Amino acid sequence: xxxxxxxxxxxxxxxxxxxxxxxxxxxxxxxxxxxxxxxxxxxxxxxxxxxxxxxxxxxxxxxxxxxxxxxxxxxxxxxxxxxxxxxxxxxxxxxxxxxxxxxxxxxxxxxxxxxxxxxxxxxxxxxxxxxxxxxxxxxxxxxxxxxxxxxxxxxxxxxxxxxxxxxxxxxxxxxxxxxxxxxxxxxxxxxxxxxxxxxxxxxxxxxxxxxxxxxxxxxxxxxxxxxxxxxxxxxxxxxxxxxxxxxxxxxxxxxxxxxxxxxxxxxxxxxxxxxxxxxxxxxxxxxxxxxxxxxxxxxxxxxxxxxxxxxxxxxxxxxxxxxxxxxxxxxxxxxxxxxxxxxxxxxxxxxxxxxxxxxxxxxxxxxxxxxxxxxxxxxxxxxxxxxxxxxxxxxxxxxxxxxxxxxxxxxxxxxxxxxxxxxxxxxxxxxxxxxxxxxxxxxxxxxxxxxxxxxxxxxxxxxxxxxxxxxxxxxxxxxxxxxxxxxxxxxxxxxxxxxxxxxxxxxxxxxxxxxxxxxxxxxxxxxxxxxxxxxxxxxxxxxxxxxxxxxxxxxxxxxxxxxxxxxxxxxxxxxxxxxxxxxxxxxxxxxxxxxxxxxxxxxxxxxxxxxxxxxxx
Amino acid sequence: xxxxxxxxxxxxxxxxxxxxxxxxxxxxxxxxxxxxxxxxxxxxxxxxxxxxxxxxxxxxxxxxxxxxxxxxxxxxxxxxxxxxxxxxxxxxxxxxxxxxxxxxxxxxxxxxxxxxxxxxxxxxxxxxxxxxxxxxxxxxxxxxxxxxxxxxxxxxxxxxxxxxxxxxxxxxxxxxxxxxxxxxxxxxxxxxxxxxxxxxxxxxxxxxxxxxxxxxxxxxxxxxxxxxxxxxxxxxxxxxxxxxxxxxxxxxxxxxxxxxxxxxxxxxxxxxxxxxxxxxxxxxxxxxxxxxxxxxxxxxxxxxxxxxxxxxxxxxxxxxxxxxxxxxxxxxxxxxxxxxxxxxxxxxxxxxxxxxxxxxxxxxxxxxxxxxxxx
Numbered sequence: 001x002x003x004x005x006x007x008x009x010x011x012x013x014x015x016x017x018x019x020x021x022x023x024x025x026x027x028x029x030x031x032x033x034x035x036x037x038x039x040x041x042x043x044x045x046x047x048x049x050x051x052x053x054x055x056x057x058x059x060x061x062x063x064x065x066x067x068x069x070x071x072x073x074x075x076x077x078x079x080x081x082x083x084x085x086x087x088x089x090x091x092x093x094x095x096x097x098x099x100x101x102x103x104x105x106x107x108x109x110x111x112x113x114x115x116x117x118x119x120x121x122x123x124x125x126x127x128x129x130x131x132x133x134x135x136x137x138x139x140x141x142x143x144x145x146x147x148x149x150x151x152x153x154x155x156x157x158x159x160x161x162x163x164x165x166x167x168x169x170x171x172x173x174x175x176x177x178x179x180x181x182x183x184x185x186x187x188x189x190x191x192x193x194x195x196x197x198x199x200x201x202x203x204x205x206x207x208x209x210x211x212x213x214x215x216x217x218x219x220x221x222x223x224x225x226x227x228x229x230x231x232x233x234x235x236x237x238x239x240x241x242x243x244x245x246x247x248x249x250x251x252x253x254x255x256x257x258x259x260x261x262x263x264x265x266x267x268x269x270x271x272x273x274x275x276x277x278x279x280x281x282x283x284x285x286x287x288x289x290x291x292x293x294x295x296x297x298x299x300x301x302x303x304x305x306x307x308x309x310x311x312x313x314x315x316x317x318x319x320x321x322x323x324x325x326x327x328x329x330x331x332x333x334x335x336x337x338x339x340x341x342x343x344x345x346x347x348x349x350x351x352x353x354x355x356x357x358x359x360x361x362x363x364x365x366x367x368x369x370x371x372x373x374x375x376x377x378x379x380x381x382x383x384x385x386x387x388x389x390x391x392x393x394x395x396x397x398x399x400x401x402x403x404x405x406x407x408x409x410x411x412x413x414x415x416x417x418x419x420x421x422x423x424x425x426x427x428x429x430x431x432x433x434x435x436x437x438x439x440x441x442x443x444x445x446x447x448x449x450x451x452x453x454x455x456x457x458x459x460x461x462x463x464x465x466x467x468x469x470x471x472x473x474x475x476x477x478x479x480x481x482x483x484x485x486x487x488x489x490x491x492x493x494x495x496x497x498x499x500x501x502x503x504x505x506x507x508x509x510x511x512x513x514x515x516x517x518x519x520x521x522x523x524x525x526x527x528x529x530x531x532x533x534x535x536x537x538x539x540x541x542x543x544x545x546x547x548x549x550x551x552x553x554x555x556x557x558x559x560x561x562x563x564x565x566x567x568x569x570x571x572x573x574x575x576x577x578x579x580x581x582x583x584x585x586x587x588x589x590x591x592x593x594x595x596x597x598x599x600x601x602x603x604x605x606x607x608x609x610x611x612x613x614x615x616x617x
Numbered sequence: 618x619x620x621x622x623x624x625x626x627x628x629x630x631x632x633x634x635x636x637x638x639x640x641x642x643x644x645x646x647x648x649x650x651x652x653x654x655x656x657x658x659x660x661x662x663x664x665x666x667x668x669x670x671x672x673x674x675x676x677x678x679x680x681x682x683x684x685x686x687x688x689x690x691x692x693x694x695x696x697x698x699x700x701x702x703x704x705x706x707x708x709x710x711x712x713x714x715x716x717x718x719x720x721x722x723x724x725x726x727x728x729x730x731x732x733x734x735x736x737x738x739x740x741x742x743x744x745x746x747x748x749x750x751x752x753x754x755x756x757x758x759x760x761x762x763x764x765x766x767x768x769x770x771x772x773x774x775x776x777x778x779x780x781x782x783x784x785x786x787x788x789x790x791x792x793x794x795x796x797x798x799x800x801x802x803x804x805x806x807x808x809x810x811x812x813x814x815x816x817x818x819x820x821x822x823x824x825x826x827x828x829x830x831x832x833x834x835x836x837x838x839x840x841x842x843x844x845x846x847x848x849x850x851x852x853x854x855x856x857x858x859x860x861x862x863x864x865x866x867x868x869x870x871x872x873x874x875x876x877x878x879x880x881x882x883x884x885x886x887x888x889x890x891x892x893x894x895x896x897x898x899x900x901x902x903x904x905x906x907x908x909x910x911x912x913x914x915x916x917x918x919x920x921x922x923x924x925x926x927x928x929x930x931x932x933x934x935x936x937x938x939x940x941x942x943x944x945x946x947x948x949x950x951x952x953x954x955x956x957x958x959x960x961x962x963x964x965x966x967x968x969x970x971x972x973x974x975x976x977x978x979x980x981x982x983x984x985x986x987x988x989x990x991x992x
Contacts (some may be wrong), residue, residue, distance in 0.1 A: 012758075013803070013928075014928070016802075017801060017928050017929075020801045020803060020932075024801070025916060028909070028912055028936075036902065042860040042950060043864065043893065044898060051861040051863065054860075
């Protein structure tokens with residue numbers, strides 16, 4: 001049937017079909033012609049236009065971050081440098097399943113599982129085409145491992161970058177400070193153009209204060225990029241200008257001695273060159289490793305550091321405020337001598353306690369049986385409290401205040417790094433300003449008594465004590481304490497010296513009074529009746545000093561004072577200040593050991609270790 | 618009949634002709650197809666970002682497709698004619714399965730899992746023109762109104778099912794393959810004009826039925842700059858790729874648009890832009906000539922076919938192949954909206970390769986089984 005039909009229609013059908021096929025051929029040729037015409041338009045007539053577009057498409061100007069300047073000690077030892085580090089980065093939009101990829105990397109040991117949530121959070125917050133760092137400072141083994149796994153991790157790659165490194169670890173960490181990841185708040189205070197390619201910024205210490213010097217100026221690369229924003233090749237257009245190296249006044253060797261002396265304790269040491277105010281060592285214990293910040297610390301680790309009861313991030317040397325205790329006695333002695341409130345020959349009979357006229361309240365001497373008959377010199381050498389209790393009655397608090405502030409106490413000294421505290425030197429005026437209630441604004445005679453031994457309201461930082469000691473060493477001449485010497489161009493080595501500045505000298509320049517006080521301070525370390533005698537024995541140079549013991553916890557009247565029963569943290573702070581050599585001073589030191597109990601037996605040997613290290617070279 | 622055989626023998630030696638004829642292979646068509654596929658693999662290596670793995674897997678698919686082509690060439694056209702409705706019914710059933718329980722991919726349900734992922738719409742690319750031609754074989758030509766109604770009943774259901782997936786591009790192309798059968802069968806001009814008028818009137822209705830992204834594609838074609846990072850991105854980047862290629866191109870694997878992945882879908886739908894960028898006008902012209910050679914040979918086979926079924930089927934398969942080429946190249950050069958049609962024999966992808974070479978196998982069958990047909 002079908003075949004019959006085919007036979008019947010075949011001629012007519014074929015004729016019609018061939019006609020239609022002819023139309024189809026015309027259509028094919030015409031349509032092909034249209035496409036070819038279009039191609040000619042694009043590739044010949046408009047070729048240059050599209051060639052320009054394709055060029056502009058793939059070339060992008062990318063910031064080239066400058067190399068951060070080094071931080072060095074006074075002898076050129078490197079304290080902060082930059083090391084190339086390989087880090088693992090993810091471009092989120094290229095990864096199909098971010099969670100699965102992260103888990104796989106954690107299983108492979110390439111990413112720390114503790115930081116998983118944090119990384120997830122960073123990915124959520126970043127734009128999807130910008131790389132997010134998954135792991136920093138990959139070691140060779142990790143790099144080799146990832147090289148094998150790379151094909152299975154689309155959108156994840158290793159990139160080389162310069163990362164801040166502190167070769168001496170926690171040494172001088174509080175002075176140097178650290179850099180950390182550039183945050184949104186940081187971007188508010190810097191020139192964002194100059195920081196376009198920068199990942200890290202100074203967060204504390206010299207790294208923060210000298211950020212402008214250390215950072216340098218951004219350069220530009222012409223980068224050929226893929227559509228996904230991944231760099232394909234680089235051509236430098238403007239070289240970045242590296243940051244300048246900063247030289248500190250610190251001496252690496254002395255700093256090391258200071259920190260080893262503090263190891264395992266809470267406390268601070270400041271050593272100053274009295275002639276020019278250069279800080280030779282500044283240590284605060286416990287300390288921390290700034291490398292952890294530079295490498296990117298997890299929020300948990302940071303929280304742990306902050307929550308630490310010993311406060312390792314706290315720079316005790318400039319921010320720690322301590323009752324100065326007996327270390328202020330030489331200053332008060334000098335003030336009393338030059339103001340005529342006492343004489344070198346005046347004596348007091350010390351029976352171990354003192355009471356104000358018309359009062360039964362006893363102010364105790366540290367030595368319960370008393371020092372017997374003492375003059376000013378002996379009162380300083382043996383640290384007799386009763387002598388100064390009486391002297392305070394003749395001087396009164398306001399005159400004491402006037403002399404103490406002349407030595408730099410009670411005000412900031414203008415050190416370069418942030419966090420410096422002013423401390424307190426009380427006076428009647430100070431009390432009026434500091435208390436709101438009228439009843440609290442009244443100055444009581446008893447407050448003058450305890451102020452004479454550096455207790456009560458009085459607070460000073462280790463830096464202030466070192467500076468005041470340097471002022472005594474220099475017979476009243478004062479140089480502003482500072483931490484930086486100069487900066488230096490990384491490429492040419494051209495240096496720029498920082499200006500040193502003097503502070504107003506202590507008034508009433510009286511050579512006899514100075515000699516008297518300094519000799520008394522020498523006796524602290526050489527008199528057999530002084531408790532710091534042991535610390536001064538065998539010195540190859542003349543050394544002068546003064547101990548101090550600051551009460552943390554006031555002992556109630558009539559209660560026997562028993563150190564052993566006190567909680568460790570309620571023990572007295574041990575202080576010692578010293579300078580040497582006496583005739584041509586080259587170093588002034590202040591040492592504070594929190595809850596160290598005794599200034600002369602705990603803090604004095606530490607001060608001696610520093611003067612030895614500096615002077616016996 | 619004899620004239621055709623004489624022509625066939627003129628260019629080749631008698632022995633090979635006999636061998637090819639016995640193997641039911643049409644040498645010119647085979648040569649054209651192989652040249653296209655070789656060119657395709659060469660370009661694909663560059664377009665996949667120089668991935669040997671993907672190029673190899675495409676080569677393997679090509680091998681499978683060639684086997685399918687040779688196999689289908691062995692089956693006489695009368696078998697196709699008698700069994701056309703079975704293939705058609707099977708395809709329709711599978712399309713219904715997709716609609717109910719299909720696997721989703723890229724926002725559309727096109728796949729059904731039967732041992733492997735399979736797109737039933739691929740069957741329809743051959744089944745629809747085959748069923749249409751088989752139907753018309755039983756009717757007198759040119760088709761009358763009754764025949765037309767029958768054809769609409771054959772063509773429309775699969776087209777609507779595929780459009781619902783939604784895969785508008787394939788739906789239109791399959792509809793076109795059926796329509797080509799009707800046109801080749803000699804549908805009268807006034808009927809064609811009438812149908813055209815009806816479709817024209819229906820366009821606003823179709824516009825309402827389109828999904829948002831489909832409308833967006835049409836609008837984007839009209840003004841690609843309106844959404845340069847969204848829907849217009851593909852077209853802009855592909856025009857940049859082709860235009861920047863110039864006369865001679867940037868060289869194999871040196872096209873920045875393709876290699877740096879500015880060009881989306883560079884190894885699939887937009888591979889033509891890679892050719893334009895890396896081989897220039899010279900390269901795309903060569904490719905167009907290869908396509909025209911294959912289409913020309915296909916139309917020649919159609920013109921020489923002995924019965925209306927073979928003629929209509931050969932003509933439709935060949936012209937549909939050309940429509941694929943046309944739609945893809947017009948899309949990539951910004952003449953048509955982005956409809957997601959691969960460049961035949963060049964684009965990376967599995968099922969479409971088998972379907973295309975299968976169609977050429979059927980063409981070869983039509984060409985080589987003539988003298989065995991009862992007259």
